[in-house]
Amino acid sequence: MSSPTSLGSCLCVRVQPLGDADLIVTLLSAELGRVDAVAKSARSSRKRFGGSLRLFSELDVNLGHGRGRLPVLATTSERRAWLGDSVGYDQLCLASYAAELALCASQPEHADVPLYLWLCDAWSLAAGSVQGVLRPLRLAIDVTWLRVMGLLPDLEACVRCGAHLDEGAVWAHAGQGLLCRNCAEGSAQRIGLDVLLGLRALSARGLDAEVARHLPSAGLRSVEERVAQLVAQAVSTPLRSAVALRAALAND
């Protein structure tokens, strides 16, 4: 049997049972993009993998050679896990949502280091979430994911006249950009300056936990809806965890 090949560090994005004894593990590799692999006997015995196939963790992975369609995990060891023993349901919803967004954006055999780092940040953000901040954290995840995907509209200049945006901007109806105070018509909800500055900081710095936590929770609604629309357009099928997250948000 030939020696295992190293996949380097991977994020454990999804774990599904396969038959009585095995697991299918979906990994996001920094070097190789999305990889589905079989963990043989991972359910029936703890010998090879122990507790190291934890969801939302970073692993060092070696692939062996399987006879089936999918590669087989030879060895894994955990580098870090974001969600610990006392994980709350809100944290699970956020982490799952980020995982699904990353899966949508990832491709097999296609390295995407910014996406990898974004998911690390998103899980770290989810782990630190507490009651009452779910709404801003979800928005921060959406905005920075759009940024990684290159789909985040310009937050500096009016999409129609090019003027610098400040107090009183609105999201244009078609969603592709923001309109300044003068170009905005009708009753569209104005975006507060504090919200705009928060979005700009996320756009500049990525998923910064401090910025995300300090997004003002008042006045987010109009922005949230537009951003959620952009995300929905970008993912081909509705995300399962988005449903759970919406229900959790309703209770938050």
Next chain:
Amino acid sequence: MQLPQAIERLSSLLARLPGVGERSAQRLALHILKQEPAYAEALSGALAGLHSGVRFCERCHHRATANLCGICSNPHRDASLLCVVEDVPDLLALERSGEYQGLYHVLHGVLSPLRGVGPRDLTLEALVRRIDAEAPAEVILATSISVEGEATASYIQSLLRNRPVLLTRIASGVPQGTDLEYLDQGTLGRALRARHSLLRP
């Protein structure tokens, strides 16, 4: 198609079972064909009677033949203990351990946003109603030691907050016959946090 249609039909149904691939489904179908015809008849009879003969226990949601399952209707079980498990195989595993004489509550799953399983898909409301009605002394959360199992346990914890019940969680840590040297850091860390005292000053 290289096999008669009857075999193909059975194989394709068997291939939908967990852990059975196309080739083993075909092998199973051919194996059944090799046995006496009475075996195939008994098998199909057992399958046909499965849904009509089995229901959910209205108290604990275990599988049952009557309104109450064998455990709930057993007067010798300790009704002051209630153990919450994810699914029937977990209940059976605890029964095999021979360590537990209390009652159960089967959730029929675990909270899993990734698989679209939310609080309403589990028997959580029934659990809370039951705890209010039966007032057990202790509720043991025996959901799996995984991110989703932990989140389910903490969700139940928040549901039962302010209720006069002792809520406990099964221990997690070093499995029997393991060298610490080979243990992954997550398991080892949990084992350290869940240590218990042997002597006190």
